[in-house]
Amino acid sequence: MxxxxxxxxxxxxxxxxxxxxxxxxxxxxxxxxxxxxxxxxxxxxxxxxxxxxxxxxxxxxxxxxxxxxxxLEGFTPHAVLSEIVRPILEQLSVALETTTHFGILENDMVTYLAKAVFEGEEVFTREKGQLEAYCSAIGKVLLSHMTVDERQAYITSGPFPKLTDKTITDPAEIERELHRTRIRGFGVDDGEVHNALYCIAVPVFTSRGMVVGAISSSSSQRWASPKEQRDRLIQLNGVAQSISSTLGAGA
Amino acid sequence: MxxxxxxxxxxxxxxxxxxxxxxxxxxxxxxxxxxxxxxxxxxxxxxxxxxxxxxxxxxxxxxxxxxxxxxLEGFTPHAVLSEIVRPILEQLSVALETTTHFGILENDMVTYLAKAVFEGEEVFTREKGQLEAYCSAIGKVLLSHMTVDERQAYITSGPFPKLTDKTITDPAEIERELHRTRIRGFGVDDGEVHNALYCIAVPVFTSRGMVVGAISSSSSQRWASPKEQRDRLIQLNGVAQSISSTLGAGA
DNA sequence: CCAATTGCTATCACAATGTGATAAATGGAG
DNA sequence: CTCCATTTATCACATTGTGATAGCAATTGG
Missing domain, CATH: 1.10.10.10 (Winged helix-like DNA-binding domain superfamily/Winged helix DNA-binding domain)
Incomplete structure (x- = not known):
């Protein structure tokens, strides 16, 4: 092959x-x-x-x-990534019946480059908008793939505002959460950014294993069963890989 | 070949x-x-x-x-061009015994990307500085290689401040001067920017004939003989071609 | 829904290019 | 000048690219 x-x-x-x-x-x-x-x-x-x-x-x-x-001056990584990912994301949104996002890390914040809304599942985010990384699913995934030094710098940078009751704000606790995220390969936001927002996210790699960004599935209600979550993760990972192959090799 | x-x-x-x-x-x-x-x-x-x-x-x-x-984000055309051209320009400066410049067109203004000072021949310009195009030698060369539409837009944009007694400010006159410049292949600034500044400039092409920028020889006194000017032009053109080949093909 | 159009892939025999080892030439630094 | 790293040149050989054709896949228009 x-x-x-x-x-x-x-x-x-x-x-x-x-x-x-x-x-x-x-x-x-x-x-x-x-x-x-x-x-x-x-x-x-x-x-x-x-x-x-x-x-x-x-x-x-x-x-x-x-x-x-x-x-090449007319082409920015943002714009291209956004154009590439959007149609794939839209399919995914239909399949999962949730709103989906694609985000990258920029200055320690998550920037959404594409968003596919599932009807009736409106979310407050918007494309090109920024979000804190430490509490969002996409952010956790991207932070968890930083080098040790980068992550250390982020952890000590603070502060980490408490956006909801569930937001993790203790640096040590955040670090553990990132470690968990890295180990299991996906990130979870269990109402930590917004009371009625639950997300899971997986990384999008280049063919050489660098992380380009992450895609997430957002819902206004917590997932019913572990089985359902597992299913979503499988689909998310499939799409992530599909984006990888669309991006091509050499990176 | x-x-x-x-x-x-x-x-x-x-x-x-x-x-x-x-x-x-x-x-x-x-x-x-x-x-x-x-x-x-x-x-x-x-x-x-x-x-x-x-x-x-x-x-x-x-x-x-x-x-x-x-x-490629870390590399800008400006920075690279500047680095490439500078050493070549310094040689030229020694050979011609004048200060030399390399400039490009940007927003209808000339931007100097490199400058090689000949001792005792100080010039008020500075790298990354901008200068009006219609009256400088480099500017005339670059304007003269615009498309008809671009040049028309420039000519009608105005105004064209009279920087010295000799500055050409009449749009029709400027257009004629640009035409002359294009025909003979080099630009002349006969004290039109500054009273004690006389320059000649030639275009730098890519291998495919697009104009990247222009190089000039500046002196505080008018050239003595036509022969001397001819000699400078020959050297300038040689260096321009040398820059072209350094840049490589495919452009 | 089916036809028609266009994008894209697969396969072939053949020719052209890339390959790596070696040697030699160029240019810069001390 | 001498050394050392960069760069070019040359060779027989094998891998790749080539272009024509045929066929598949997906989008568009009726």
């Missing part, structure tokens, strides 16, 4: 490594890092150059081609 | 066409536009997808991969 990597993929892997290292290219280090012989690396560099993806700065330094960058 | 296009180049050409058309892909139209059979186009689409450059939205719509876009 894993199609053999074309030269394209390998060259793009090099490109990714380059931008990740701010343009610095050390042939031998890069060779072991990517598992590609040096001679091939230089051929890829030239391919990237003549394709207009990179330009040569000084020795050992290759930067993204500004002309190429300019072409 | 023109190296045979690798699959990479062709796929990137498709990518370029896609972003230029806001993601819309019509196989037959694209086939004639790029001169590539449809079956190959779809193979390229899949290559771009699995390389993480594009993601599929709905039928016939392919958008830049948001994960890919996010990787």
């Amino acid at each position: 894993t199609r053999s990597m074309s030269s394209f993929d390998k060259a793009m892997a090099l490109f990714g490594a380059l931008v990740a290292q701010d343009g610095v290219f050390e042939s031998d280090a890069m060779s072991v890092q990517l598992g590609v012989p040096e001679s091939t690396l230089y051929r890829h560099l030239n391919a990237l150059h003549s394709a207009g993806l990179i330009c040569r700065s000084k020795r050992g330094r290759y930067l993204p081609n500004p002309v190429f960058l300019k072409k | 023109t190296r045979s296009m690798s699959s990479f180049d062709k796929a990137m050409a498709l990518f370029g066409a896609l972003v230029a058309q806001d993601g819309v892909f019509e196989s037959d139209a694209m086939s004639v536009q790029l001169g590539v059979p449809e079956s190959t186009l779809y193979r390229h689409l899949n290559a771009l997808h699995s390389a993480g450059l594009i993601c599929r939205s709905k039928r016939g719509r392919y958008l830049p991969n948001p994960v890919f876009l996010k990787k």
Whole structure:
């Protein structure tokens, strides 16, 4: 099923490594890092150059081609993600019979990039709106996938307003909740943001295992049975994976 | 000298066409536009997808991969251009014994992205600073390469302050000056911005003939002989071409 | 609801490109 | 000048890409 990597993929892997290292290219280090012989690396560099993806700065330094960058100026990750996810979310909303959301983490807050309303199940959120992360289902999922340092920084940043009776506000308690979330693979908001709002959320990964965002199912009433929740989680995860594959590889 | 296009180049050409058309892909139209059979186009689409450059939205719509876009967020065309051009400009400054500039057009104003000072030839400009376009050498060059509509819009936008005795402020006169500039291939500022500032500028093209910006040679005194000016122009054009090739193909 | 159109995938024999090892040339730093 | 890292060049070989065709899938219009 894993199609053999074309030269394209390998060259793009090099490109990714380059931008990740701010343009610095050390042939031998890069060779072991990517598992590609040096001679091939230089051929890829030239391919990237003549394709207009990179330009040569000084020795050992290759930067993204500004002309190429300019072409992409009109596209923002937000807008694209939003467009990609929306139709998928709408299907999910119909299937689950709940309102669904797609959100990402931004400045320690959850930003909703897409929302699909289930009729009669109106929710106060709105697209492009922001929400606290520590108490929402999507937020918990995204926080739970931070690095240890990032999470530590978040936990100590505070304060964590008590939005409802159920809101977890104690930093240590939040940390435990995030740990639970990470372990079981999904986040739960049991009326912690709003009295009549219950959500579950699962992460959306890139093909390389980075977390892009999370999708949630929101209801104004608590789920009836454990079985029903399990069912929702399965569907959520299926959709999450479907988004992953829509996004494609290389990330 | 023109190296045979690798699959990479062709796929990137498709990518370029896609972003230029806001993601819309019509196989037959694209086939004639790029001169590539449809079956190959779809193979390229899949290559771009699995390389993480594009993601599929709905039928016939392919958008830049948001994960890919996010990787490039740290790089701006300005910063990269500036870094690329600066060392080249410094060489030129030494060779010409004048201060040199690299500027682009932005909101009808010239923005200097790089400046190389020749000792003793201080100039009031500064990097990232803005200057009126209609009277500066770089500005004239960039304006002269606008489309007819763009130039018309600029000419009628006004007003054009009279910065020195020599500043051309009459719209019709400016238009003629731009036409002259376009025809002869270089721009002249004969003390029109500042009393003691004389510049000549030439355009910097991409390999596909689009204008990226312009480079200029500035002096506090008018050039002695026509021969000297001709010599400067030759060097300027050489450097402009060198920048072009540094930028690479595909644009 | 069925036809027609368009998007998209699969398969083939063949040609073109990419591949990796090696060697040599270039350029910068001390 | 000398060293070291970057970069180009060259080779025989194998992997990939190529384009034509056929077929499948999904959307559109009546």
